[in-house]
Amino acid sequence: MRSDDGRQGASLALRIAAIGGLLFLHLPILLIFLYAFTIEERTYAFPPPGLTTQWFGVAWNRADIWPPLYLSLKVAAISTLLAMILGTLVAGAMARTRFFGREQISLLIILPIALPGVITGMSLRSAFAIMEIPFSVWTIVLGHATFCIVIVYNNAVARMRRLSGGIMEASADLGANAFQTMRYVLLPNLGSALLAGGMLAFALSFDEVIVTTFTAGQQSTLPIWMLNELVRPRQRPVTNVVAIVVFAVTFVPILLAYYLTRGGSETAGAGK
C-alpha cells in the first residue's frame, strides 16, 4: 500500500539529496588535508602538481607558530575551567528550584552565544575602552569564558534533570553532610556530563576568532595567526598544516564528548 509512508523506504531522490547533503558537509574539509601535501606554495592549483611531506617539518620549525599555539591553549584552558565552575553552579541552581527571574537568567546565559560574535566582541571592546583596560590574556579569557558558560550549563543541566533526587536524600539519611553528598554522590554522577561540556567548551574557545579579534589587541592566538595567513598568504601549505592541527585539537574533544554522553536524551553537542 502506497500510503504506508512510515515503513516504506525513502524515495531515491530524497535519499540522494540527503546523502549528497551530508557529503557536501564533509568533503570540503578533506581538501585541507590534501593541500597540506602539495608542492605548489603560491597558488591553490588543483590537482596538486606533486606531493611532499616537507611542510610538516617547515611548520614545526617556524618560530611564529608556537607562541600563538601556546596562547590559544592557555586561553582555552583557563576559559574552560572558569566556564565549568560557573556553568555547573548555575545549572545546580536552575535544575531543581523554581524562583523569580528564572526565565530571565536562562535567557542571560544563552545570550552571549545567541547574539552574533561581533556584538559580544564589540561590547567588550567598548567596555575596555571606557574603563581603559589594556589588552592582555585576561581580556581574551573574559570573552571566551562568557560564551563557554552556556555549553557547560547545557550539558550539566540535562544530566541533573535526569538524576533522581532520591539519591541525594538517601545520602543525607545515611549521615552525609552537603559537602560529602556533593563529593561522593553528585560529582561522580555528573562527571561525564561535565567532562563533555568542558571538552566542547575547550574546542569552542580554542577555535574562536571573531570575539577574539576584538579582545586580543596585538596578541595573536592560533586562529588569529591563521586569519592573517588567509588574508596575506605566504607558504600556503604551512597554513594547511596548522589548519590540520586546529582541526584535530577541536575534533578529538568533540568526538569524546559525544561518546561520553551518547545513548541518553542529553547527547552533547545537539546545540551550539
Added chain:
Amino acid sequence: MSAVLAERGLGDRLTGLFWRRPNLLLLLMIAPPLIWLGLVYLGSLAALLLQSFYYIDEFSGVVVPEFTLKTYVELFRAQNLDIIFRTLLMSASVTLGCALLAFPIAYYAARYARGPWKAAFYLGVMLPLWSSYLVKVYAWKLILAKEGIIGWAAGVTGTTPILDAVLGLPFIGGNSLSTSFLGTWMVFVYVWLPYMILPMQAALERVPLSMLEASADLGASHGQTFRTVILPLAMPGVIAGSIFTFSLTMGDYIIPQIIGTSARFIGQAVYQLQGTAGNIPLAAAFAVVPIVIMLIYLHLAKRAGAFDAL
C-alpha cells in the same frame, strides 16, 4: 538514645544551615555566575550602547564622552544604509539556501534513518557544526579559487562556459567565485547549514505518523500531505533554524573578508571602524543594528511558535 547525630564540624553546621534556609544555598550558587554574566556581559552591552551615543572629534580623532545623536545620524548616511541593506539581503538569501538544502537531510534523518544510520546522521551533522570555523572557511578558499577544484572540474567536464556565464551575471558574479557575492553566499550556506538541520529535524521528528496516515486515508496524495501537513508542522523548526542562520550571517565579518568582493557587510564595518579607523562610537552604533534587528526577529519568531522547537 539521642535521635540527633553529633555535629562533626563546619561542614555539618553549614549543612544544617542550608537545610533550614534553602534559599541561602541557592543564592550562594547563583551569585558567582550571575555576577560574572551581569558585570562582564550585560556591563559590556551597556558600554556598547553608551559608546554609540558618544562621538568622535573630527579634528583630534578623540572620542568625546558626551551624549549625542550625531553618531546615529552618521549611521543613517546613504553609504552606511547600503551596508545594512546588503547584509540583510545576504542574511535572507543565506537563510533561504540553508532551508532548501537542510530539508532533505533533516527529513531523511527524522523519518527514515534507523539504528546506526541515525547515529551516522547525528554525528554527520554535529561534527561539521562543531569543527573549526576558520578551517571550514579556508577549505572554501581552496575550492573557490580561480585555479581551484571548481575551475578544474569545469574544465574537465567542458562546462567552463557555463561557469563563466554565471560569473558574468551582474551583481552576484565577479572575476572568480572567490571574489563574488555568489562565492560569499555559498560559504555562508555551507558554514551555517548544520544550525538549520538540527532544529528542523527536531520539528520533523515530532510530526506524528498517525497524522500522515489520516491524511492519506482522507485521500491526499503524497504531495498534498507534504504541503498541507508536514510543511506547516515543520515550520517552527525552520523558523528556529533561521534565527541562527540569519543572526550568524548578519554578524560575520571573516567570510566576506576572505571570500567576496570589496563591498562591506555590517560585521566588517564594525571591525574596521573600531580598529584602523579608531571610531569606536560609530562601530558601536553599527553593532546596535544587528541587536535591534534580532530583537524584532525573535519577537516575530516567538509569535510563530518557534521557541517550542528549540
